[in-house]
Amino acid sequence: AQKITQTQPGMFVQEKEAVTLDCTYDTSDPSYGLFWYKQPSSGEMIFLIYQGSYDQQNATEGRYSLNFQKARKSANLVISASQLGDSAMYFCAMRSQYNFNKFYFGSGTKLNVKP
Amino acid sequence: GAGVSQSPSNKVTEKGKDVELRCDPISGHTALYWYRQRLGQGLEFLIYFQGNSAPDKSGLPSDRFSAERTGESVSTLTIQRTQQEDSAVYLCASSLETSGNIQYFGAGTRLSVL
Numbered sequence: 348a349q350k351i352t353q354t355q356p357g358m359f360v361q362e363k364e365a366v367t368l369d370c371t372y373d374t375s376d377p378s379y380g381l382f383w384y385k386q387p388s389s390g391e392m393i394f395l396i397y398q399g400s401y402d403q404q405n406a407t408e409g410r411y412s413l414n415f416q417k418a419r420k421s422a423n424l425v426i427s428a429s430q431l432g433d434s435a436m437y438f439c440a441m442r443s444q445y446n447f448n449k450f451y452f453g454s455g456t457k458l459n460v461k462p
Numbered sequence: 463g464a465g466v467s468q469s470p471s472n473k474v475t476e477k478g479k480d481v482e483l484r485c486d487p488i489s490g491h492t493a494l495y496w497y498r499q500r501l502g503q504g505l506e507f508l509i510y511f512q513g514n515s516a517p518d519k520s521g522l523p524s525d526r527f528s529a530e531r532t533g534e535s536v537s538t539l540t541i542q543r544t545q546q547e548d549s550a551v552y553l554c555a556s557s558l559e560t561s562g563n564i565q566y567f568g569a570g571t572r573l574s575v576l
Contacts, residue, residue, distance in 0.1 A: 351504075380563065390551060392505075392567035438504060442563060448518040450495070450565065452505040 349374045349446075351439050353453035360429045361461050367414070368424040368456045370439030378444035381422040383413065386436040386455070395437075398422060426458075434460045464488075466568035468554050474574045475544055483539040483571045487556030494537050495565060496529055497553045505553065511537060544575045 350373040360366035372381065383395040398406045398413045406413045414423040422441075426433055439453040467486040475481050487494050492513045497505040507521040511531040522528070526544075531537035541548055551572050555565035 382564070389569065390572075391569045392553065392555070394564050394566065397564060448510040448512070449507050449521075451507075454504040
């Protein structure tokens with residue numbers, strides 16, 4: 348069975364500092380994809396970054412990077428130079444290449460950026 | 463349209479009534495997903511459509527829930543005889559069937575069952 352775990356229900360970070368949001372996953376499938384989404388208070392889910400399980404390098408998208416440690420089954424999101432607009436819920440998700448249909452989401456982390 | 467559109471944005475209904483929620487995917491996206499998000503929780507998969515293939519209904523919580531999609535167009539999620547535990551935000555997402563399979567989400571429908 349696939350499972351995503353986000354152990355930090357809430358996080359605070361000072362503006363302009365970096366923050367790491369934790370995500371661990373459980374799967375027995377050899378090939379899978381990992382995703383991070385941002386959900387601001389407006390409710391819309393916004394795609395941030397994707398990491399394939401066979402990708403050799405950690406994914407980066409602007410201020411977002413994914414610290415992928417395959418042996419530990421972790422896919423932490425790093426946000427550099429935090430901005431007030433980064434305050435939102437962040438969800439980690441996984442999809443197996445063998446079960447194309449389903450995405451499995453974690454319970455989310457609420458990030459608050461302090462001025 | 464440019465993004466995934468859902469309507470209504472808010473729906474208040476009485477227990478026992480039926481509701482229909484609508485999702486307009488991004489044009490050209492063959493895959494469409496419905497999720498339920500209860501207050502303060504993550505997303506629960508409900509149903510998946512891919513082109514003209516049989517949908518994956520394995521996430522539907524009961525037979526009161528059903529969904530339809532004609533081809534690669536609009537989808538409707540129907541909840542019959544609503545219960546208070548159905549109160550949640552219902553999110554729709556669409557995607558292309560390509561490597562990575564990034565989903566693009568609508569703003570959701572907030573359903574409140576009184």
